[in-house]
Amino acid sequence: MHSSVVRVQNVFGFFTTVCFAVAAFIALSDYYSPRTPSATLAVKDIQVVRGRPHYYSTKKEEYAHIRFSLSSDLSTLFTWNTKQVFVYVSASWPDASAPNKTAHVNEAVIWDTIITSPSADHLQNIGPAAMKKLLKSAKGNAIDPSRGKLELKNQKPKYQITAPSGNVANIENVVLKLHYNVQPWVGILTWTPQMDILRWKQVKGGVSKAFKLPAIKVKEEKKKAAK
Template identity: 65%
Template sequence: MHSSFTRLQNVFGFFTTVAFVLGAFIAATDLGSTRSPSGVIKTDNIQVVKGRPHYYSSKKEEYAIIRFSLEADLSSLFTWNTKQLFVYVTADWTGPGNTNNSAVIWDSIITNPSADHLQNIGPVAMKKLKRSAEGKAIAPERGILKLKNQKPKYQITHPSGKIAETSDVTLKLHYNVQPWVGLLTWNMDKSFGAWNAMKGGISDRFTLPALKTKDSKDKNSAKNKTKGKKP
C-alpha cells in the first residue's frame, strides 16, 4: 500500500500537470488574437548640452535631449489575457566600426482595467481608471497615445562622453506585452500569423546638433544686438 505522503505527492503532481496544461492553453489563445500596432513619431526639438554624470565628478560629458511627438494605436495589443503593456521609445544610431547604439529616452506602463490596482497611482487617477473600465472588459482608450512636444524622461550619452553631431539617428517605438499567463512578447520586425509587425513607429533620420559653446552664445547675442540697432 502507498503511504499518505506518496498519495499526497501524486495528487499534487496531478493538479500541477492540470494547471500547467490549462495555462498553456490560455497562453495559446493569444495566438489567434489579431495584433496590428501602428505609430507615427517625429522629432520636435533637439539639444546637446554638457554636464557631469555625477555631482562629485570633475569630468563632463555630452548629453542629447530629444523632444518628440508621438501618435500610436496599440489598442489591439490588449486582450483578456493582457496584464499590462510596457511602451518605450529609443534613439538608435550606428557608431564607429558599425557598432549599433540604442538608448531609451522615454517609457510608460499601460495597465489593463483589471490590473489597475497593481499600478502605483494617486486616488484621483485611480477613480478615473475605474470609471473608464466600468462594464468593459478592456477600455477602448487603452493603448491610444497622443504626445506632442514630449519631454524625454532620460538624456542619452555615449561611453566616449561625446555625442554631438552624431548622424543617422532615428527614434523608434517599442512595446512589450506582459500577459496574465504566458510569455512576454516584444514588437516584431516580421508578421507572424495574426500578429502583424509594427506599422510605422520609426522617425526620419536626423543629425544631433553641435555642442553649444560659450563663444557661439556670445556671437549669437552680438548678432542679436546688431540686428536691434537702427542704421
Template identity: 65%
Template sequence: MYSSIVRLQNTFGFFTTVAFAVACIIAASDLFSARTPSVGVLKTTNVQVVRGRPHYYSSKKEEYAIIRFSLDADLSSLFTWNTKQVFVYVTAEWPSAGGSGSGQNATNQAVIWDSIITSPSADHLANLGPVAMRKLRRSAAGKSIDPSRGRLSINNQRPKYQITHPSSKVANQEDVVLRLHYNVQPWVGILTWNPDEDFLKWKTLKGNLSRKFALPGLKKKDEGKTGTRS
C-alpha cells in the first residue's frame, strides 16, 4: 500500500507534468500567430549638443546629445492572447571613429527613449492612475486584445535620456541614425526581440531605421562685445 506522502508526491508530480506540457503548448502557439509590425515614420525633429557635468560634484564636463524625434508605428500584431507586455525603445547609433580594427566597438548604440505597452489582461501591473486605468478598461471591454494597443503616433518627442560617449565628445558626429526596437514579454515562454530575418509568420520590423543625420557642434559663446561706446 502506498502511504499518504507517496500518493501526495505522485499527485504533485503528475500535476507539474501536465502544467509543464500545457505551458509548452501555450508558448509554441506564438509561433503560429502572425507578427507583422511596421514603421511609417521615424525621423528627427530637433538635434542639439550641450555641455554638462555627469553629476553635481564632478568638475569634468561632457558633451551630451539631445535628440527629439517623431514616430508613427503599428506594433498591434505583437499582441496575442499570450502577450503580457511589449517593451519598445529607440536607440541612436553611429560608427566608431577607430572601427573594429582598433579593438573598439564598430557601432556605438545608446537608448534615447523607451516605453512599456501592457496588454488589457496585464493593465493592473502598470503604474497608472485611476483615471487612466478606467479609460484602459473601457477601451478593452469585451475584447481579448484592444486593437489600439501597439499603435504609436508620437510627434516631436523629447528624449528620456541624453546620450554621451566614453570619450565625453559627441559633437560633429556624422552618420547617426535612429532605430526602433521591441521586446515581447509573454505570459508563458521566452522573451523575443525583433528578428533580423523573417521566421515562419514573424516578419522583420520594416522601416525602423531613420535617415542618417549629423550631431551639430557646440554653440560658441560670443567673444567680447562688438561696437564701442562714444
C-alpha cells in the first residue's frame, strides 16, 4: 500500500505530464497554420539634421528622420495560440567600413507597435475608452481577422537614425524593412523568417525601394547669415 503522500506525488506527476503534452501539442499546432503576411513600404520624407538626437546625448551628431507609408496584412499571424505580435520597421544600409559590404550592414529601428489578440486585450496599457473599443471590436472571439491590417500614411518615426561614427548624411542604398515577432501563449517566440518554412511564408513585399539620405538640413537662419 502506498502512503497518501506517494499517491499525491503520483497524481501530481501524471497531471504535469498531461499538461506538458497538451502544451507541446498546442505549440506544434502553429506550424500547421499558414502564415502568408504581405506588406508595402514607401518612403515619404527624409531629413538629416545635426543636433542632440536624445535628451541624454552629450554631444551633437547627425541623425535622420524618415517618414513612411505602410500597408500590411499580418492577419494570418493571429491564431488561437497567438498572444500578441510585435511589429517594427527598420532602416538598413551597407557598412562602408566593412570589407564585405554585402554581408555587413547597419540597421536601426525607426518605428514599432504591439498588436494584441482579442484574448490578450486586457494586457494592453491603454485608456478605458480605447480598451472599450478594442473589446467591442473583438466581440469575445479568440481570433479577429482585422487584426494585423495596418494602414499608415506619412507616418512619423518613433526613433531617429544615428550611427556610431556620428555621420549619416549622404548614405546610399538605404532600405526600409518590415519585421515581426509572434509571441504565443504556449511555445517559442518566432521571428520574421528569411525563407519559407513549411506553411510559413516570407513577407511578400515589406521592403522599400533603395534611397539615399540627403545632406544636412541647414536652418534658415544660418542660410540668411551666410548671405
